[in-house]
Amino acid sequence: MTLRYDQVSYRYPGTSTGVFDIALEIGRGELLAIIGASGSGKSTILKLLAGFLKPDTGRILIDGKDVGASLPEARRLGVVFQNYALFPHMRLWENIAYPLKVRGIAKQARRARAIEMLGRVGMGKRAEDYPAELSGGQQQRIALARALVFEPQGLLLDEPLSALDAGLRLEMRDEILRVQRQAGIATLLVTHDQEEALSIADKVVMMRDGRIVQIGTPRELYETPADASVAAFVGQSNLWPGSISGDGMVTTPVGALACDTQGKSIGTKVTVFVRPERVEPITGPVDASNPCCFAGSMSADRYLGPVRRIDMAVAGGAIRLETHLRGSITGVTIPHDAIRLLPPTS
Amino acid sequence: MPFVAIAYLIFLAAPVLLLFVGSFGEVWSGTLLPSGFTWRWYQEVAGDPSFRRAFTTSLKIVTTTCILNILIGLPLAYAIHAGARGGVRLAARIVTLMPIAVPELVLAFGFILVFSSDALPWLGSFWLLAAGHLVLTLPYTVTALVADMDQLGLAEYEHAAATLGASFPARMWDVTLPQLHTSLLSCMLTVAALSIGEFQLSNLVSGFLSRTYPVVLLQAFYGATGFACAATVVLLGLAMIASLTSGLTARVTGRRKVGAGA
Numbered sequence: 323m324t325l326r327y328d329q330v331s332y333r334y335p336g337t338s339t340g341v342f343d344i345a346l347e348i349g350r351g352e353l354l355a356i357i358g359a360s361g362s363g364k365s366t367i368l369k370l371l372a373g374f375l376k377p378d379t380g381r382i383l384i385d386g387k388d389v390g391a392s393l394p395e396a397r398r399l400g401v402v403f404q405n406y407a408l409f410p411h412m413r414l415w416e417n418i419a420y421p422l423k424v425r426g427i428a429k430q431a432r433r434a435r436a437i438e439m440l441g442r443v444g445m446g447k448r449a450e451d452y453p454a455e456l457s458g459g460q461q462q463r464i465a466l467a468r469a470l471v472f473e474p475q476g477l478l479l480d481e482p483l484s485a486l487d488a489g490l491r492l493e494m495r496d497e498i499l500r501v502q503r504q505a506g507i508a509t510l511l512v513t514h515d516q517e518e519a520l521s522i523a524d525k526v527v528m529m530r531d532g533r534i535v536q537i538g539t540p541r542e543l544y545e546t547p548a549d550a551s552v553a554a555f556v557g558q559s560n561l562w563p564g565s566i567s568g569d570g571m572v573t574t575p576v577g578a579l580a581c582d583t584q585g586k587s588i589g590t591k592v593t594v595f596v597r598p599e600r601v602e603p604i605t606g607p608v609d610a611s612n613p614c615c616f617a618g619s620m621s622a623d624r625y626l627g628p629v630r631r632i633d634m635a636v637a638g639g640a641i642r643l644e645t646h647l648r649g650s651i652t653g654v655t656i657p658h659d660a661i662r663l664l665p666p667t668s
Numbered sequence: 669m670p671f672v673a674i675a676y677l678i679f680l681a682a683p684v685l686l687l688f689v690g691s692f693g694e695v696w697s698g699t700l701l702p703s704g705f706t707w708r709w710y711q712e713v714a715g716d717p718s719f720r721r722a723f724t725t726s727l728k729i730v731t732t733t734c735i736l737n738i739l740i741g742l743p744l745a746y747a748i749h750a751g752a753r754g755g756v757r758l759a760a761r762i763v764t765l766m767p768i769a770v771p772e773l774v775l776a777f778g779f780i781l782v783f784s785s786d787a788l789p790w791l792g793s794f795w796l797l798a799a800g801h802l803v804l805t806l807p808y809t810v811t812a813l814v815a816d817m818d819q820l821g822l823a824e825y826e827h828a829a830a831t832l833g834a835s836f837p838a839r840m841w842d843v844t845l846p847q848l849h850t851s852l853l854s855c856m857l858t859v860a861a862l863s864i865g866e867f868q869l870s871n872l873v874s875g876f877l878s879r880t881y882p883v884v885l886l887q888a889f890y891g892a893t894g895f896a897c898a899a900t901v902v903l904l905g906l907a908m909i910a911s912l913t914s915g916l917t918a919r920v921t922g923r924r925k926v927g928a929g930a
Contacts, residue, residue, distance in 0.1 A: 400832075401828065407824045407828035425833060
């Protein structure tokens, strides 16, 4: 059971926004996360798959069959909505049994199946309660159980954790992953929370202005972002405009840096990208003869628990670093292998 | 502030109380309160054929108006809620609110002009009267229902039900209607109250045999005071029964739909 977008485009009538040339494939048991700022088109992608919108061009295939023209109720996809959309007038077991009811399964059988699902999400004792009696995390579990009870061909999660407290979010993230793995089902997760996407997805898709900017594993997106926008959206980063000044050298506002210039010719404009945790702090005297060392003073020092996020003011700009060191920092080293050259921002 | 509130309540309740007292008084002329006690006036109202007929007519009209309001108002409100955007929504709003803005008298003259013609000779019929009441009450139903539908966020529940495999009729019956039952209940209470007390339009378009209770009641004031009081108290009772019944009906049907949830 795979979910596939084959060059899908959709434009909202009367506007220039939408999604364009979307090509994606989600394999059986795979969890694909779509990230991007609001308005980047990530929810539109979910709505196209769920059947709330019909593509203008291209095909949407579920298990190899083109479903572009079929109604949402015919697609057999489990969807968990941002606010869960549990039916307030139905008991929990009735909520979960609803997809079985509309498929004509007898009351006893669907009740038994619903109770079994309740047990699977750890809510076995609450069958007779109403949704309003539950906390956000519990409603989330019920929504997940309801979306999976009819053995759908795919699972669609629309910002499933955004309505929860920070602490509960981590717990539910693991819970979703556990249930998804157990069901072995192709899953599409839409989220604006890049950390959530990196931590549970097999593949991450970064969207901007209705187009896919990059598809890759979480590690690929984090370590080798396609451009500055991906680097800035996924995690923290140092991004400086620069130009190649020689073989293995690039000049930036903070100074000249040694790195692999991949044969780029002198004068080529680039964006220099360094993750803050790859910047090495110096606590003693700074060796000024080393071109990768910069003396400076701390202009901002944020205590985040396990690490500190520090902005070092150096001649010509600021360098952000993350370190677990607790003492005062006098300078930084940027190792040559920590530097990546991205296309220049226009 | 409490003083003002109490004074206002007395001001509101006093006429009703006096009517009640007056309806049991034997003689009432020139004094503040009547003298003597009698059931006579109620017996006379109950025995009067035109009052009896008007009483039944009113009950039938209220029931019909409520049913028509649900049958027409509910789909109309849903269509506006689900389909209409911007301009269409505004137009629908203006059209539904028109009967409230236009004086009933104007509406009634319109009815007389149109339905006394040879082509549409329905003036004085029961169904034309019911139609008149429908036109007057429908705006309240549609406005209230559309507001509640928007506020409940029905679209997301319906989307959820669709992805779970429910067809449009199943979504309506299992998800949309049960959530609207409180809304329907309050609509029916308003409609019943408006319909039972409606005088202007009914007075002009009802036929001699299809007059509603308020129309006939006007004649009571040409007779004995006690009789007028008793006849008015009956209208009060009628209004209360109508409101309670419509309220209860909505609640019972609502609960049945809730019970049929899964």
